[in-house]
Amino acid sequence: MTVASEPSFLPAAEPSFARAHTSIRSWLLSTDHKRIGVLYFFATTLSLALGGVFALLLRIEHLTPGPTVMSAMTYNRLFTLHGVTMVWLFMIPSIPATFGNFLLPIQIGASEVAFPRLNLLSFWIYVLGAAFVLLAMWLGALDTGWTFYTPYSVHSPSAVVPTLIGIFIVGWSTILTGVNFIVTVHTMRARGLGWMRLPLFTWAIYGTSIIQVLATPVLGLSLLIVSLDHAFAWGLFDPARGGDPVLYQHLFWFYSHPAVYIMILPAMGVVSEVISTFSHKNPYSYKAIVYSTLGIAFVGFLTWGHHMFVAGMSVFDAGAFGALSMLVAIFSAVKVFTWVSTLSKGSIVLATPLWYVFGFLILFMFGGMTGVAVATMSLDVHWHDTYFVVAHFHFVMVGGTLTAWLAALHYWFPKVTGRLYSERWGLLGFALVFSGFFGTFVPQFLLGNAGMPRRYYEYPERFQLLHVASTLGSWVLAAGLLLTVGYLGHALWFGRRASGNPWASRCFEWRTSSPPPEKNFSAQPELGLDAYDYTTPWPASEERA
Amino acid sequence: MLRWFRMLFRLPPGASSFADGVDTLHLFLIGSTLLGVLLLSLLTTYFVLRYRERSGVRTTPVVLASGTGELLLVVGTLSLFVLWWVIGYRQYLSMRRRPAGAITVYVVAKQWMWKFSHENGALENNVLTIPVGRPVELLMTSRDVIHSFFLPAMRVKQDVLPGRFTTLWFKPTAPGRYSLFCAEYCGISHSAMLGEVRVLGAEEYQRFLADSSGAHSLAEIGREAALKHACFSCHTVDGQRHIGPSWSRLYGSVVTLSNGEQVSADAAYLTESMMDPAARVVAGYAPVMPTYFGSLDSSEAAAIVAYIRSLEQGPSSPSVRLPEVVVPPLVASSEPKGDLHP
Numbered sequence: 001m002t003v004a005s006e007p008s009f010l011p012a013a014e015p016s017f018a019r020a021h022t023s024i025r026s027w028l029l030s031t032d033h034k035r036i037g038v039l040y041f042f043a044t045t046l047s048l049a050l051g052g053v054f055a056l057l058l059r060i061e062h063l064t065p066g067p068t069v070m071s072a073m074t075y076n077r078l079f080t081l082h083g084v085t086m087v088w089l090f091m092i093p094s095i096p097a098t099f100g101n102f103l104l105p106i107q108i109g110a111s112e113v114a115f116p117r118l119n120l121l122s123f124w125i126y127v128l129g130a131a132f133v134l135l136a137m138w139l140g141a142l143d144t145g146w147t148f149y150t151p152y153s154v155h156s157p158s159a160v161v162p163t164l165i166g167i168f169i170v171g172w173s174t175i176l177t178g179v180n181f182i183v184t185v186h187t188m189r190a191r192g193l194g195w196m197r198l199p200l201f202t203w204a205i206y207g208t209s210i211i212q213v214l215a216t217p218v219l220g221l222s223l224l225i226v227s228l229d230h231a232f233a234w235g236l237f238d239p240a241r242g243g244d245p246v247l248y249q250h251l252f253w254f255y256s257h258p259a260v261y262i263m264i265l266p267a268m269g270v271v272s273e274v275i276s277t278f279s280h281k282n283p284y285s286y287k288a289i290v291y292s293t294l295g296i297a298f299v300g301f302l303t304w305g306h307h308m309f310v311a312g313m314s315v316f317d318a319g320a321f322g323a324l325s326m327l328v329a330i331f332s333a334v335k336v337f338t339w340v341s342t343l344s345k346g347s348i349v350l351a352t353p354l355w356y357v358f359g360f361l362i363l364f365m366f367g368g369m370t371g372v373a374v375a376t377m378s379l380d381v382h383w384h385d386t387y388f389v390v391a392h393f394h395f396v397m398v399g400g401t402l403t404a405w406l407a408a409l410h411y412w413f414p415k416v417t418g419r420l421y422s423e424r425w426g427l428l429g430f431a432l433v434f435s436g437f438f439g440t441f442v443p444q445f446l447l448g449n450a451g452m453p454r455r456y457y458e459y460p461e462r463f464q465l466l467h468v469a470s471t472l473g474s475w476v477l478a479a480g481l482l483l484t485v486g487y488l489g490h491a492l493w494f495g496r497r498a499s500g501n502p503w504a505s506r507c508f509e510w511r512t513s514s515p516p517p518e519k520n521f522s523a524q525p526e527l528g529l530d531a532y533d534y535t536t537p538w539p540a541s542e543e544r545a
Numbered sequence: 546m547l548r549w550f551r552m553l554f555r556l557p558p559g560a561s562s563f564a565d566g567v568d569t570l571h572l573f574l575i576g577s578t579l580l581g582v583l584l585l586s587l588l589t590t591y592f593v594l595r596y597r598e599r600s601g602v603r604t605t606p607v608v609l610a611s612g613t614g615e616l617l618l619v620v621g622t623l624s625l626f627v628l629w630w631v632i633g634y635r636q637y638l639s640m641r642r643r644p645a646g647a648i649t650v651y652v653v654a655k656q657w658m659w660k661f662s663h664e665n666g667a668l669e670n671n672v673l674t675i676p677v678g679r680p681v682e683l684l685m686t687s688r689d690v691i692h693s694f695f696l697p698a699m700r701v702k703q704d705v706l707p708g709r710f711t712t713l714w715f716k717p718t719a720p721g722r723y724s725l726f727c728a729e730y731c732g733i734s735h736s737a738m739l740g741e742v743r744v745l746g747a748e749e750y751q752r753f754l755a756d757s758s759g760a761h762s763l764a765e766i767g768r769e770a771a772l773k774h775a776c777f778s779c780h781t782v783d784g785q786r787h788i789g790p791s792w793s794r795l796y797g798s799v800v801t802l803s804n805g806e807q808v809s810a811d812a813a814y815l816t817e818s819m820m821d822p823a824a825r826v827v828a829g830y831a832p833v834m835p836t837y838f839g840s841l842d843s844s845e846a847a848a849i850v851a852y853i854r855s856l857e858q859g860p861s862s863p864s865v866r867l868p869e870v871v872v873p874p875l876v877a878s879s880e881p882k883g884d885l886h887p
Contacts, residue, residue: 239709330619347596381700456736
C-alpha cells in the first residue's frame with residue numbers, strides 16, 4: 001500500500017482535553033473551546049428536553065376537541081414556553097455553540113478560539129439568560145407566543161418585560177459567540193490554509209456567525225422597545241398611543257427570518273461533512289456549497305416580508321418579498337443537488353450519521369418546498385397562521401436542524417468521547433425518530449389545508465382524527481429520542497474504544513487523536529492534504545491511535 | 546381531478562371564485578414537490594446501492610460538477626419557482642383588487658367576537674349573511690388587538706388591525722354555511738373567536754335585508770356620530786372647501802398630499818386620517834385636526850366612513866356661501882343636490 005506523503009499529526013501519548021484537568025472548577029471555568037462546547041451541549045440538551053416535554057403536553061391536550069388535561073391559560077403559556085425555549089435556548093445555540101465551539105478551531109488547525117475568555121463569558125451569559133427566561137415565563141405566565149405580536153404583548157398582564165430581558169441577555173451570548181468565530185476564522189487559520197480550502201462545516205458556522213452578529217441587535221432593539229411600551233407606555237408599537245403594530249412585525253421578522261438560517265446553515269454544514277466522509281468522496285462542488293452558504297446569509301436578510309402577506313402590506317411589497325424568497329430557496333436547492341451528486345462514484349458506508357443525513361434530505365426537501373409554497377402569495381393567504389405553517393417550519397427546524405444535530409452527535413461522538421456506540425441501536429433510534437417525526441407533522445400539513453388555525457386551545461370536532469394521529473406520532477418521536485439518550489449514555493461509559501479516525505475521514509479534525517489533547521494538535525499542523533482528498537490511501541498509522 | 550385532490554389533501558370544498566385557481570396552483574406545487582422528493586430519493590437509493598463500499602477500498606476518484614450541468618439545474622428549478630411566483634402574484638393581485646359593484650359590510654373585531662354592520666343598518670354578531678354570486682367587500686377594523694379574518698372555504702384571510710381599516714373581498718359561489726376563524730392569536734379565548742358566514746340565494750337574501758334592516762342605515766348612524774364629534778365644524782358635505790376637505794365626492798377620489806404623493810381616499814386612508822390626522826395631510830390644508838383615537842370607537846369610525854361613502858355622488862360645485870354649522874341632512878346617493886340648506 002502506498003502511503004500518502006502527509007505526515008501523521010497524531011500525538012503520541014498526551015492526555016485528552018477531558019483528562020488534562022479533572023476538578024469541577026476546571027470544567028465550569030474552562031477557557032478551552034472543547035470544554036465550553038461540551039458545557040453548551042449539556043445546557044442546550046436540557047433546553048431541548050424541556051421544550052420537548054412542553055410539546056408533548058400540548059399534543060396530549062389536543063387528543064380531544066375540548067379541554068383535555070389543562071385550561072386555556074395553561075395551554076397558551078405552554079405554547080409560548082415551547083416556542084421560546086426551542087428557538088432561543090435550543091435551536092439557535094445548538095449546533096454553532098456546541099459543535100462549532102468544539103470543532104471550528106480544530107478544523108482550521110488552531111489551538112484555541114481568538115477570544116477564549118469571551119467564549120466562557122458567552123456561555124455563562126447564556127446560562128443567566130436562559131434561567132431568567134424560564135423563571136420569568138414559569139412564574140409570570142407569559143402567554144403571547146414566541147412572536148410577541150404587539151399590541152397584545154404591550155397590554156398582556158403577564159411577565160412580558162422579564163422574559164424579553166432574558167431573551168435580550170441570551171442575545172448577547174449569541175453575538176459574542178458569533179464575533180469570536182468570525183475573528184477566529186479570519187486570524188487563526190493554520191499556515192497555508194486558504195479560504196477556499198476550509199472545511200464546509202467551518203464555512204457554514206462562519207456564515208451563521210455573520211447573520212448572528214448582524215441580525216441579533218435588531219431583535220434586541222425591538223424587544224427593548226416592546227418592554228418600554230409595556231412598562232412605561234412609550235407607545236411605539238401601540239396604536240392606542242399612536243404607535244404602529246405592523247412596524248413591530250417588520251422589525252421582528254427582520255431578525256427572525258434570518259434566524260431561521262442561523263438554525264439551518266450549521267445543519268447544512270453538518271450534512272456536507274457527513275455526506276463526504278461516509279461516501280469517502282470529495283463534494284460534488286465545493287464552490288457551489290460555499291457560495292450558496294454566503295448567498296443564503298445575504299439574501300436571507302431580504303425576505304422577511306413573506307411573513308406578512310396578510311398583515312396589510314402593499315401588493316407591490318408582497319410581490320417583491322415573494323420573488324426574493326424564491327431566490328433564497330434556489331440556494332438551498334443547489335445544496336441538495338450537490339449533496340446527492342456527491343454520493344455518485346463514492347465508496348458509501350451506511351452508518352447512523354449517514355442515515356440521519358438521508359432523513360435530513362427528505363425532510364428538508366419537504367420543508368424547503370413547502371417554504372416555497374407559503375412564499376407563493378396567493379397560497380399563503382389560505383395557509384398563513386394555520387397548522388400548515390406549523391408543519392412547514394417544524395419540517396425545517398426539527399426535520400432539518402434536529403436531524404442534522406443528531407447526525408452531528410453521532411458523527412462526532414467518537415471525536416469527543418473516544419468511544420463508539422452500537423450501530424444497531426443507532427439505526428433503531430433513527431427509524432423511530434424519522435417515522436415519529438413523519439407521523440407528528442404530516443397530519444399537521446393536512447390540518448392546515450383543512451383550515452385549522454394555530455394556537456387554538458379547542459378545535460372543531462372534524463379535526464380530531466388528524467390531531468390524534470399527530471399526538472401518536474409525537475410519542476414515537478419521543479421514544480426515539482429517549483432511546484438515543486439511553487444508548488449514547490451507555491456508550492459514554494461502556495462503549496468500545498474508538499480509533500483516532502473511525503470513519504476514515506480526511507477532514508482536518510480527524511488528523512488529531514480522538515478525543516483531542518488540550519491544545520488540539522501536538523505540533524503546529526500543516527494541513528497540506530485537502531480536507532476532502534480521497535484519491536490516495538490514508539497512511540496506515542492514522543487508522544490506529 | 547381537483548375534487549380528488551381536495552379530498553385526499555383535506556381541503557374544504559371551494560366556495561368562492563378564488564378557490565379553484567388557488568387549489569390548482571396548490572396541486573401543481575405540491576405535486577412537483579412530491580415528484581422531486583421521489584426522484585431525488587430514487588437517485589440516492591441508486592447511488593447507495595451502486596457505490597456501496599466494497600472490500601475496504603476507501604479511495605475514490607475526484608468527480609467535479611460540470612458548470613453547465615449545474616447551471617441547467619439551477620435555471621430549470623428557478624424557472625419553475627418563477628412560474629409559481631407569476632401565477633401566485635396574479636392571484637394575489639386579484640384578491641386585493643375589489644371589483645365594482647361589491648356589497649360592503651363593515652366588520653369590527655374585538656376580544657372575542659365579530660360584529661358586522663350592513664349598509665342598511667342591520668347588525669349581526671358572529672354570523673355574517675351575504676348573497677351568493679355577488680362580490681362582497683369587508684372593511685375591517687379591531688377594537689383592541691390584532692385579529693385575523695379567516696374563511697377556509699373561500700381561501701381568504703386578512704389581518705384586522707386596531708386603528709386602521711383593512712379590506713378583503715370575495716365572491717361566494719355556493720349557498721351554505723361556512724366556518725369563520727380568528728387566525729391571529731388574541732388572548733385566552735382566541736380559539737373561541739369563531740363565527741359563521743351564511744351565504745343565501747338572491748331571494749332569501751332580499752328577505753333577510755327586509756327583515757333585518759335597522760331603524761337607521763349605517764350612513765345615518767355615521768352622520769349622527771359625525772355630528773356628536775363636531776366633524777362638521779371643519780368639513781362640509783356640499784363640496785365647499787373649509788378648514789378641512791369637503792366630504793362630498795371624497796370617497797374613492799385621488800387626493801394629492803402635502804408631500805406631493807397621491808393616494809386614493811379609501812376606507813383605510815379615511816380611518817387613518819381620523820386616528821392619526823397628521824400622518825398624511827391633503828395638500829393645501831393646515832395640519833390642525835386633532836386625533837380621534839380613543840374618543841371615536843371603531844364602530845363609529847366605520848359608520849362615519851359609510852357616511853362619507855354615501856356622499857360619493859354628492860355635489861361637486863361649491864355653493865356660494867360657507868355653511869353655518871347645523872345638522873346637515875343625509876344626501877341620498879342617487880339624487881345629487883346643489884344646496885344643502887333649504
